[in-house]
Amino acid sequence: MSRHSIRRLLVGLCTLTAASQAVTAVALAVPADKHRAAYSAAQALSPQTLSDLTTAMKGEGFAYASYNLYGAQADREGQPAVGKLFRTTAQTELNEHLHEAATLAGAVGTDAANLRQAINGETYEHQVMYRGFADQARKDGDLEAAKLFSEIAADEGRHRDAYRTALMVVTTGRGTVPAPPKAGMVPVSAGLPKVKAARTKANLATAMHGEGFAHASYMLFAAHAEQNGNPALARLFEGTAGVELHEHFAEEAVLAGLVGTTKDNLSKSVTGEHNEATNLYPGFAERAAAVGDTAAATYFRDTADDEAKHAAAFQQALNQMP
Structure with a gap:
């Protein structure tokens, strides 16, 4: 399954308002048979792949929460562009990476x-x-x-x-x-x-x-x-x-x-994203591919690419800090 195919399954899942960080659920546009299909597909995954997907979801959930806090700190320091970068990245971690992993893992029943x-x-x-x-x-x-x-x-x-x-x-x-x-x-x-x-x-x-x-x-x-x-x-x-x-x-x-400080938060984020891009997700992808979990392997590889972009964006922001 391609990354775009996975995302089509997620249309309407859940949207969080980043500006206010409000916690608001919206109606799913995914019919019940899609959930059953996702659940059935998840049962065919190897235990290791399911474990790796859970690890990914926990990491992405942590990143979402942390980056929103980092964004608020950047705002307090008069760095609104960095604050926006953190919040935008947080949304990607939650509304794309975590939700795609949840779909593959059949996490919603x-x-x-x-x-x-x-x-x-x-x-x-x-x-x-x-x-x-x-x-x-x-x-x-x-x-x-x-x-x-x-x-x-x-x-x-x-x-x-x-x-x-x-x-x-x-x-x-x-x-x-x-x-x-x-x-x-x-x-x-x-x-x-x-x-x-x-x-x-x-x-x-x-x-x-x-x-x-x-x-x-x-x-x-x-x-x-x-x-x-x-x-x-x-x-x-x-x-x-x-x-x-x-x-x-x-x-x-x-x-x-x-x-x-915002400098410290950017530095930590670069390190974390770089590790996910070069170590964590490629390792997950290799294990998934070895057991034939091709959709999960594609997800892990694509997410690694995204995390590399995040690391580069955070590094650029860090380089521009006074």
């Missing part, structure tokens, strides 16, 4: 399947991941991180419970889908890390990748629910996506010192 997937993810984060991260941060003396991880674990438990209720409504036709949570906007300015332990820093990186992926996934699920005539479920997914991005990811970014 029925409303019930999407809810079950969300419940499993939220349960793991509530019961295992964030509680474990909190315990480790406490032992390492990173008490602020331990507090944040514990708070997010509680949030994820509430998200799980809301999704469980929604699943009962979807499967039985009885009851009411819970109201969506309201996300607070956590500001993230340039700053140094507020944690000291290498383990805490690594856990924050893992958590941010998970939150970026959850945000993107829930927006896709919201768009599917809207198309299926379930606006209440769409609003629940949207609202939860907003919490994952604007609260959880942002709070973790503050502790991790994710945002630096």
